[in-house]
Amino acid sequence: MDTPVIDTAKVEAFAMRAVGDVAAAYTGVMVSLGSKLGLYRALAGAGPLSAKEVAKRAGCAERYVREWLNAQAAAGYLGYHAVSDTYELSPEHAMVLADEDSPVYLPQAWNVPAAMWADESKALDAFRSGRGVAWGEHDARMACGVAAFYRNGYRASLVSQWLPALDGVVARLEAGIAVADVGCGHGHSTLLMAQAFPNSRFFGFDTHAASLAEARRHAAAAGAAQRVDFSAASAVSYPDHRYGLICFFDTLHDLGDPVAAARHAAETLAPGGTVLLVEPFANDRVEDNLSTVGQLFYAGSSLICCAHAISEGGTLVLGAQAGPKRLADVFRKAGFTQFRRAAETPFNLIYEVRR
Structure with missing residues (x-):
């Protein structure tokens, strides 16, 4: 049997897709934590907030919250404003992440x-x-x-x-x-x-x-x-x-x-x-x-x-x-x-x- 010719570009593309799936699984843990800790509720409808403000609203430790916020921003779940160093949950994303009565609310899934x-x-x-x-x-x-x-x-x-x-x-x-x-x-x-x-x-x-x-x-x-x-x-x-x-x-x-x-x-x-x-x-x-x-x-x-x-x-x-x-x-x-x-x-x- 002939050795198959490996297309390295396809290997790299698929490997990155698989890494993306792993990252999505990590993000799921972050979503569950954000829901149970009230972090999304703290952000919903509040406009841009600093990590310190989010932590205070949710009653959590700021250092952990900042890292969570960065993970959520990297995933595209939150917006990040570099000039003010603040984070924002859009109304559309709030329907999925913060509104427990929304038909598209997903964290508990x-x-x-x-x-x-x-x-x-x-x-x-x-x-x-x-x-x-x-x-x-x-x-x-x-x-x-x-x-x-x-x-x-x-x-x-x-x-x-x-x-x-x-x-x-x-x-x-x-x-x-x-x-x-x-x-x-x-x-x-x-x-x-x-x-x-x-x-x-x-x-x-x-x-x-x-x-x-x-x-x-x-x-x-x-x-x-x-x-x-x-x-x-x-x-x-x-x-x-x-x-x-x-x-x-x-x-x-x-x-x-x-x-x-x-x-x-x-x-x-x-x-x-x-x-x-x-x-x-x-x-x-x-x-x-x-x-x-x-x-x-x-x-x-x-x-x-x-x-x-x-x-x-x-x-x-x-x-x-x-x-x-x-x-x-x-x-x-x-x-x-x-x-x-x-x-x-x-x-x-x-x-x-x-x-």
Whole structure:
């Protein structure tokens, strides 16, 4: 075999790209620290500030803060004014870094890669043995990071865009129906609907006890505990309340037997009921998913989604980039006849499914 000719320019270019990815990982740690220490909040809306002023506002040590500020300026997260030796957080960047209610707020999402690193030994064993890793076996930061990553996106779109995109569902919610949120996690999606539609009754189901405890805490804080019931049940065992709406928010692809989950939904729907399926954005072909969003979801799928599905028996391991055709096939096998893309975002595909 001939020795391949190495293009040194390509080697250097790719090495610098890899270094850029390492730098991005370092920046993620800085983002998490900045959020937890209140450094972004200290900068938000304040205009240019010196390191001393930022440190004082956040109650932190100036020398550490100055180095953090320089790291953030080098990453392009903050502006640096050399003449005044001050730092500034733009309003646009503040939406991503400081405004916890913004649909693009991201700092807590860095809990996910932190948990991935903490779980590296489990991942190595899973890859070598083929065994699964259940959701509850991950570092606790995993559930928190995933819930935070999706929460504000749901808040921005679920009630205002996704539910209205489903035929007749808003009117039924306003009149009063039973709603199941399967794989509800921390309950953010359940509570958004419960607060918007007080005449309906909401049931959140999950198998992860710690997430259910968080969901109940959120419900109590929102004053919605009387209209929302969070209980432990799998996607194939939750009780039949003749649901007018059954929701799968970024969870179907995590299940070991998604066809069985869809079949159980069919069996527990009220006549004329609807399934709302929200899945990570994906096209059907791998070559059409080779993007930043695909990079994010394929990596997460490797260590989270596929791992949990395998832990549940792995009858059909969809992964986070299942794509419309495979998802439609799941529901066709479960007896559904209507499968329609109702909406989409850069991160999610939203489907209306009916029998």
